[in-house]
Amino acid sequence: MFQVNSLLLTGDDEWQAWFSEHAKINELNMTITQDTRKLTGQQNYNLYFIDVDEIPLEQVGPKISGKSVVVGLTRTEDFGRSREWLVNGAKDIIVFPAEEARVESLIQDVVRQYKIQRETDMGFGTGEVHVFYSAKGGSGCTVLAAMMSQSLSVHQSKKVLLVDLNAQYGVTDTLFSIQPQRTYYDLLPVVNEMELRHLQNIANEHPETGVFVISSPSDPEKTEEITDELISKLIRVGRMHFDHVIIDLPSAMNSITFTALNTATNLHYILTPDSLGLRSYKYANELFNRFSIGNGISKTLMLNKVHPKSEMTSSDIEKIIGKKVDATFTDDYYGMQPNINMGTGFFRSRKHKGDSKAARDMKKYIDSFVTKSKE
Numbered sequence: 470m471f472q473v474n475s476l477l478l479t480g481d482d483e484w485q486a487w488f489s490e491h492a493k494i495n496e497l498n499m500t501i502t503q504d505t506r507k508l509t510g511q512q513n514y515n516l517y518f519i520d521v522d523e524i525p526l527e528q529v530g531p532k533i534s535g536k537s538v539v540v541g542l543t544r545t546e547d548f549g550r551s552r553e554w555l556v557n558g559a560k561d562i563i564v565f566p567a568e569e570a571r572v573e574s575l576i577q578d579v580v581r582q583y584k585i586q587r588e589t590d591m592g593f594g595t596g597e598v599h600v601f602y603s604a605k606g607g608s609g610c611t612v613l614a615a616m617m618s619q620s621l622s623v624h625q626s627k628k629v630l631l632v633d634l635n636a637q638y639g640v641t642d643t644l645f646s647i648q649p650q651r652t653y654y655d656l657l658p659v660v661n662e663m664e665l666r667h668l669q670n671i672a673n674e675h676p677e678t679g680v681f682v683i684s685s686p687s688d689p690e691k692t693e694e695i696t697d698e699l700i701s702k703l704i705r706v707g708r709m710h711f712d713h714v715i716i717d718l719p720s721a722m723n724s725i726t727f728t729a730l731n732t733a734t735n736l737h738y739i740l741t742p743d744s745l746g747l748r749s750y751k752y753a754n755e756l757f758n759r760f761s762i763g764n765g766i767s768k769t770l771m772l773n774k775v776h777p778k779s780e781m782t783s784s785d786i787e788k789i790i791g792k793k794v795d796a797t798f799t800d801d802y803y804g805m806q807p808n809i810n811m812g813t814g815f816f817r818s819r820k821h822k823g824d825s826k827a828a829r830d831m832k833k834y835i836d837s838f839v840t841k842s843k844e
């Protein structure tokens with residue numbers, strides 16, 4: 470059985486007793502020691518608990534920059550020191566045992582996230598999961614996710630499921646002219662036995678393009694009830710029955726976003742050619758590295774809203790971030806408006822290349838992408 474490996478570094482007997490008991494309850498494989506050489510040893514742990522009253526930051530430094538989660542424990546709050554640990558990459562500093570409950574819920578979260586990731590790594594279903602993400606709002610994730618799903622369906626005759634995880638905004642519903650009666654919230658009662666028919670019950674098939682769309686609940690109270698498990702099952706069942714599951718994510722990094730990112734087989738980051746876009750990209754990249762998001766899967770950098778008067782060109786951006794831009798989409802506000810307002814889709818037929826420059830860019834990208842994957 471898969472277990473999350475954890476290390477507790479402290480000489481405190483009471484802490485050691487508490488952690489060994491709670492590790493057992495939460496199926497955490499825990500090594501407990503006061504020997505700091507464990508930090509430099511061969512073994513890498515998924516989760517580190519460090520007694521920051523005993524162990525100086527410098528000794529732990531290299532581990533913090535890795536992919537593990539490091540949590541500091543202290544007996545008394547020391548703002549300056551906590552700040553230093555956090556700045557250097559610790560996930561949290563917890564006053565212990567006063568905030569025992571926080572440690573407990575953190576353990577549960579980390580164990581759950583690793584398990585979901587593990588299940589995804591093992592692979593369920595063969596459909597591709599394309600996740601659209603940008604740390605900067607308004608970059609074009611929703612529009613590009615919709616365009617990609619429509620091109621795959623209309624031009625390539627693929628079975629496509631588009632899942633809108635932007636709770637509350639309903640932009641996808643507008644793009645597909647849907648007034649959803651049901652959303653993924655309605656999967657809650659069937660989480661344990663979810664299968665294709667449940668997805669069919671809540672999805673809407675877009676008549677013009679044949680894309681199946683699953684909408685987000687618009688009620689904030691409902692959104693709060695959505696669990697990571699529901700999202701990962703939804704994607705897993707989707708992959709078994711569709712060629713492509715396309716996921717439109719919000720910019721906010723919460724546990725649902727995190728879960729969806731971890732299910733991706735293709736991660737599409739949407740960047741706009743401006744300094745704010747670059748800053749957000751840098752921030753997202755650090756976060757992805759820290760949580761091992763995107764390791765071993767195909768990652769695409771999509772530059773959207775490209776205009777001759779943009780602050781930066783595609784090659785400027787490549788120079789700054791040292792990464793290749795994989796696809797560019799032209800800024801074409803006026804060309805896109807009729808498609809957006811009518812909700813009839815960006816592509817009308819197999820031969821139709823799109824009315825806007827951005828849609829034509831997407832068709833070209835998908836054509837090349839599909840050719841490449843056939844090679």
Ligand SMILES: Nc1ncnc2c1ncn2[C@@H]1O[C@H](COP(=O)(O)OP(=O)(O)OP(=O)(O)O)[C@@H](O)[C@H]1O
Nearest residue numbers: 606607608609610611612774798799800801802827
């Ligand atoms: N290539 C483009 N040319 C012109 N306008 C575009 C382009 N791409 C997106 N837009 C416009 O930018 C706005 C934001 O797009 P969209 O809603 O897709 O972004 P988002 O990243 O999903 O934003 P949010 O953070 O709100 O979810 C929309 O009004 C959309 O029509």
Ligand SMILES: [Mg+2]
Nearest residue numbers: 610611635640
């Ligand atoms: Mg959006």
